[in-house]
Amino acid sequence: AQSVAQPEDQVNVAEGNPLTVKCTYSVSGNPYLFWYVQYPNRGLQFLLKYITGDNLVKGSYGFEAEFNKSQTSFHLKKPSALVSDSALYFCAVRDIYNQGGKLIFGQGTELSVKP
């Protein structure tokens, strides 16, 4: 079965420090991987995706993610965190066996950036 895991419920970072939000996946075949962000009382916003190609993917708001096939990971990173990055982050993988583009989401990681 395909699945996504976000091992940390919460990540705390000081403003200006680098941040990493972890994601590991389990799929058959080549994965399509996504990161979404949810600000308080808002829907999910797309950040970035890996479909194929370069393992380092750049996305919105200065975020990037590195696809690592050997470690089955797709960690989200940012070189210098901002207080405004505080939000709930979701990793997701596309269900390749489903023709409707169904996504399987991790449980989410709450990122807190303190001044």
Place this chain on the structure above:
Amino acid sequence: DVKVTQSSRYLVKRTGEKVFLECVQDMDHENMFWYRQDPGLGLRLIYFSYDVKMKEKGDIPEGYSVSREKKERFSLILESASTNQTSMYLCASSPVKLARDRETQYFGPGTRLLVL
């Protein structure tokens, strides 16, 4: 810009009531989805549709039904609301299936439903 709208941001209903949650997208997307979001559980797929009048069960369809009579509109129906259906409901849409360069779901702002 893609826009996905949901009919209500907040909704309070009583146990046993029939509840309709409406979702509309303006980008002519074929695929539409309904999720519920609960703390610690992430997003769980309730139903999805990849064409008008087509629907498929997701991971947690019990207690819900859906309707897609027009391409732009996807409705979630709680036939008889129960307290365990108190949750945040998110609608999403995405373009043509299996189009690798367009593989992105776009989400609405969510409806926070409280069932008393």
